[in-house]
Amino acid sequence: MSPNTWVIEMPTEKSRSRPYPQRISPYGVHHPSRDAFTRTRDPPTAATPTKIVDHPVFEDIRTIMSVLKASGLMPIYEQVSDYEVGPPTKTNEFYSFFVRGVVHALTLFNIYSLFTPISAQLFYSYRETDNVNQWIELLLCILTYTLTVFVCARNTKSMLRIMNEILQLDEEVRRQFGANLNENFGFSVKFLVGIAVSQTYIIILKIYAVKGEITPTSYVLLAFYAIQNGLTATYIVFASALLKIVYIRFHFINQLLNGYTYGQQQKPKQKRNHNGHFRAALMDNFPEDSLFIYRMHNKLLRIYKGINDCCNLILVSFLGYSFYTVTTNCYNLFVQITAKGMISPNILQWCFAWLCMHVSLLALLSRSCGLTTREANATAQILARVYAKAKEYQNIIDKFLTKSIKQEVQFTAYGFFAIDNSTLFKIFSAVTTYLVILIQFKQLEDSKVDDSIPAQT
Template structure:
């Protein structure tokens, strides 16, 4: 009686992949041959440079190909100095906002519009200050996250002889887009003020743009980290699919029937490696959530209010006779920037969460040929039931693919309230004039 054999895509030991395995690696979209150079975050190199230059990330030292070390004392002092400068500029902006001279920054047509803009300024300062403070407090934890990701990639390289892709090159495009938007918004705000701006107002507008940019770029960095985790969870799931019957049939057609095959005897060793790797990635996932939770609460609150007030300004422009092309441009730029960043964050969180929780679903389709194999699957599934993860904003709400829809649903509700305040204000003005 012949043993039932399955073709899989993983070598049982740290050896050079065979012909069949090399062919299967070509089919795996999450693997490619080892690049000549590291670092692992080569696709987001510019993002890391910007965050380190602004003090949001420590200026770490590269110890080896798969490890980064703590920053030197001069770099630590530089990060403290930059964080102190940006926080001082935030206090300066808050002072300017509370002085009578800030009235020239509010060019709206009603008190309701001016109050909304004033709250928006305050929320931006809060989001920026929270980002700077929490990043400074969690600088060691960020280094730990980077090292753990590098360690996962080192383990994959030792076992496969290849390195995982990151696919986070989008971060550079978003940074360029954010910088262009901020410069354009600065120009529009200066042109919108009819009176001559004083020096403090120019400084306020410039610092406000920096605050927006820094807070938004950090959200892009968070999305990039989640995309990196998504690729590694996806690699685990693709590897496990090599043990399913449907994938076995596809590989069998690919390599032919007369080729050498690897049996399910390798499953215990491979499943142990996958189990350890999955636990490491779950720890990294939770660490990122712990580092960014409060930042996400502050930024998403600010982004929600900005989208709401911007939509309200569009409504006012459309329904009144005082149509301003400058205001319309400002509204469309704000909506485009915040909507794109929130959509990126929601998509990255949703994909990473789906892949993390999808491992147990893939494993459930693995058919154990022997009782030993089935016991391994059962133990993994039993523990996976208790390890279902969610990416949350400090536990207030879950961030996933549906978050953007929920935000716009809340925007619609709050927009109705603002319109009612606007109508009450207009009716009061009509009564006073009559």
């Protein structure tokens, strides 16, 4: 293939013309049976026939995916092969449709209950400002979860396509380089447990705060309110895990490309470094490897954009809801601390539980988006440092860099703003501003109450 050809077509079944050592995985080459992303199975025999199992790339987030499947937010897909998933069966599709129907019915029931005296037992306040904040927060919670269910149902095919593209990309990496990517996704289970514990604790606090006997309708409202918050938070963790998967693959090709940079090429020729990996790659292999890198990079960008398209509406709603929840709970803490009467331990625990859950979710989302975006943009920067003596190598580099200049990589909330490591700081800046406004409204209400007391006496 001529180096001046920009359209890259790589064979999918043809193996390398030269043996390629397992040297470029940034996380090392691991034994297949312990690998978390790809693994080699023994060839089928009469005694041990081939059995299709769920692919290991999604094994570490199996728990969180099972929760989303059971709640109708994820399709109950069929495993076609080790590197392909298929659409759900009619039975599973009907189950997801039924669950989503029940969810929307309960949402309508909750909205109706909130605007009737039924909810007065659970949602009450002593000041008008507190009352408005509480109702806005509740409506944002309902809106966020309803939008999450609607968007997930609409993007079923897109999510399956993203999963298949990740699996196919892993298959190519395994066949082309024999490399196994390994990463620990234990954080998803930890967050799932933390969300369940937080929601349970919040509901218990709410039950103890209610005066009198709680009606069955109130129990339904509380239970569904906890489910709405829990499942929305679970989906955010799932989206962060998907971004982490993409980040690992971007990092893989960047480490592969880094072996051709000027600094690596100038180091003394050693077979392996202290980590057991090759320090530098032979420039003779660059044309062949660069074709694979460009193709893989384009696929990863497509997957990255696909995840963004599937999540952007949910992210806008969730960020708005989290912003308001953090603000109202900071406001409630301020009211409790500055109150002249006795401080309520129940309210303090309630506020801290909400703040811990939402701040940790915002930090996880911001970090996952920031890492993936940074790694996606780093490919062009690394390529610019490639040691290219020959003109044909330079032509390959120039063509990729020319395309990268026009390609801005960002993970956005429906295009309104980019989500990265600075998002958490921006949210807290906005929380501080809105908190000052709420405190001023509270002081205005207090002054009106103080003025009315002498008039009555």
